Structures are given as structure tokens and as C-alpha cells.
Amino acid sequence: MIAALGLLLGIVVGLLLQPDVPLGLEPYLPIAVVAALDAVFGALRAFLDGIFDDKVFVVSFISNVLIAALIVYLGDKLGVGGQLATGVIVVLGIRIFSNVAAIRRHLFHA
Amino acid sequence: MPEQQTGRERLRQALTRPVSRGQVTAAVLLAIVGFASVVQVQSQDRDANFAGARQQDLIQLLDSLNLASERAENEIADLEEARSSLRNDADSSNAALQEAREQAAALSILAGTVPAVGPGIVAEVRAPAGRVGIDQLLNGLEELRDAGAEAIEINNTVRVVAQTSLTDGEAGVVVDGQQLSPPYTIEAVGEPNTLAQALDFTGGFIDEVEGEAIGGQVRVEQREAVEISTVREPNEPEYAEPTEQE
Numbered sequence: 638m639i640a641a642l643g644l645l646l647g648i649v650v651g652l653l654l655q656p657d658v659p660l661g662l663e664p665y666l667p668i669a670v671v672a673a674l675d676a677v678f679g680a681l682r683a684f685l686d687g688i689f690d691d692k693v694f695v696v697s698f699i700s701n702v703l704i705a706a707l708i709v710y711l712g713d714k715l716g717v718g719g720q721l722a723t724g725v726i727v728v729l730g731i732r733i734f735s736n737v738a739a740i741r742r743h744l745f746h747a
Numbered sequence: 748m749p750e751q752q753t754g755r756e757r758l759r760q761a762l763t764r765p766v767s768r769g770q771v772t773a774a775v776l777l778a779i780v781g782f783a784s785v786v787q788v789q790s791q792d793r794d795a796n797f798a799g800a801r802q803q804d805l806i807q808l809l810d811s812l813n814l815a816s817e818r819a820e821n822e823i824a825d826l827e828e829a830r831s832s833l834r835n836d837a838d839s840s841n842a843a844l845q846e847a848r849e850q851a852a853a854l855s856i857l858a859g860t861v862p863a864v865g866p867g868i869v870a871e872v873r874a875p876a877g878r879v880g881i882d883q884l885l886n887g888l889e890e891l892r893d894a895g896a897e898a899i900e901i902n903n904t905v906r907v908v909a910q911t912s913l914t915d916g917e918a919g920v921v922v923d924g925q926q927l928s929p930p931y932t933i934e935a936v937g938e939p940n941t942l943a944q945a946l947d948f949t950g951g952f953i954d955e956v957e958g959e960a961i962g963g964q965v966r967v968e969q970r971e972a973v974e975i976s977t978v979r980e981p982n983e984p985e986y987a988e989p990t991e992q993e
Contacts, residue, residue: 639771639773639774640761640770640773641762641777642774643773643776643778643781644777646774646778647778647781647782647783647785648781648782648785650778650782651784651785651789655786655789656786657790658786658790663790666786666787666790667787669783670780670783670784670787673776673779673780680773684757684758685754685757685758689769690769691768691769691773694772695772695776698776713801716803718801740754743754744754744755744758
């Protein structure tokens, strides 16, 4: 309950404040968001599996975001930022899909 | 909590259960995710495409834009060239058209297919019946033509052109198949003085008509505007064809 409220609160605050993304963070924010989504879906799946642990969630969330941003940053430095960002998005997308599939099996038994 | 709980039951419990530490943690992280995604979506909406783009992408973009503008400039140059050549064409064809129109106007006056107006003379020939025939009239017309008459009309009924024929009829002369009876009125467009003098010299038209043999009378009037309203149907030449001229 509180978790859903938290999500809503974040969206509302973002809509109200409409902050500018700092220039240095601009290339990494989209990747970070996708990585965070991956962590969130992973956590939901773990919760439905009955093995949810908040510490694991926090650590996986932060490390996901940081590693995704780091990979893209490294790619930028190496001159292959665009390709690496695409790669990261693809991998995270695959993980999100498999997590969602597990959640679906739990919720709908299908 | 029993071990064989299903996912649905856990979710239902989570929605109804009072606050726990895990829930608060999840709430905080979800708030961050929500906030970040909204910010990203909005910044994407706000500054079109380029703010978040990488240097490489921007350079590529710039290159392709440069190429595109170069291509567009080439195209502009081509089109301008085409336009100027078309304009030249149009100018010369306009000039040709103008020339052709003038020529057509001149020719149609000569051929008598259009009414004409201009300075000229009106000669009224009165003579006893049968005295003035084609001999005299032909002389008069020839003299008028010599003097540069551009359009000639007799009695407001017949236009005199190159193909005009004159024959003697019973009650006067027959011009182009039309019976004319005296008095004859000859209208001619041209330089009035020259035309008047062309008729009036010793042994000329007036001299002959007013001579003792005929005893007629000619009155020549010079006018600023002589109106020649009779027209002829242009006849297509049946046998003659223009030869090609280099």
C-alpha cells in the first residue's frame, strides 16, 4: 500500500516541480530509469516468490542504476556510447520481460 | 505466516498490512523511480532532440545537415538556371508573337479581312451614265495604289484588294461580282496629300474623267479619318503554295 503511494508521490512531485535535468546527467538518466525499473520488477517478482528482502532490494536498485550509468559513461569515453547504451537497454529489457513473465504467472497463473 | 502462501495472497496482505520497514523502503525507491521517469519524460518533451545527444551523434547530425544543405543549394542553382533560361525563352517567344501579330495585322489589312481606319481621301466620281467604266476606274485605283494607298473601298460595298476584278456591267461596273452604279465613291487610306495628288495630274484620273470625252466631275476630299468598314472573306489559295525559304 505504502509502496504504491510512494510511486504516486514520486510522479506527482516530478510533475509539480518540473526540474531541469543537470546537463552532465542527461545522457545517463534514461538508462538509469530503465535499470531502476528492472530492479523494481525484480523486487516485485521476489516479493511474489516470498523471498523479498528490503536490503537486497536497496542494494540491487542502487547497483543496477550505478552500473548502468557507469557502462554508458565508459562507452562515452571509449567512443561507443551509443552502442553500449543500446546494449544495456536491450539486456535490461530482456530482464524486465522475464521478470514480468514470472509476475504474470504468479498473479494470473498463466 | 504459512509457507505455502501464493503470490496473490501475499500481494493482498501487503495492500492491507500496516506499515513495515520493507514497505517503506520500497515506497522510497519507487518514489525515486517515479520521479526520475517523469523528469526524464518531461525533459524529453521539452528540449526537442539534441540536448541529450552524444557528441558523436551531434557531429554526424551536423555532417548530414551540411550535406543536405549543399544538395539543396545545388538544386537551387539548377532551378535558378532553368528559370532564367525559361524566362529567356518566354521573352523571345513573346517577341516572336508580337512580331507575328503585327505581321498578321498588316497582312489582314492588305487582304481586306478586317475593317481599317486612318487618314486618307474620299473621291466622289459623278459622270453621265455609262461614261465612266473600268478603264477609268482601274487607272484611278492603280494611281492610288502607286501613291501608297493601304486600303481602298468603293461605294462602301466593295473592298479593293489584290484579287479584286473589275468588269463592265450594264448599269455600271461590276467589282468582284457586285454590280455598282454611279456615282462612285472611292475611299482610300494613305497619306492624304499624296493620294490627292496621285489622282490630280495632267493625263491622270481626274483629268480624264473631267475631260470632254466623259464630262464627269470628281470631288476629292482629304480627311483625318477615313473609315473602311467592308471586309472580304479570305480565300484559301487553291494552287499556290509558299516555297520554303531559308
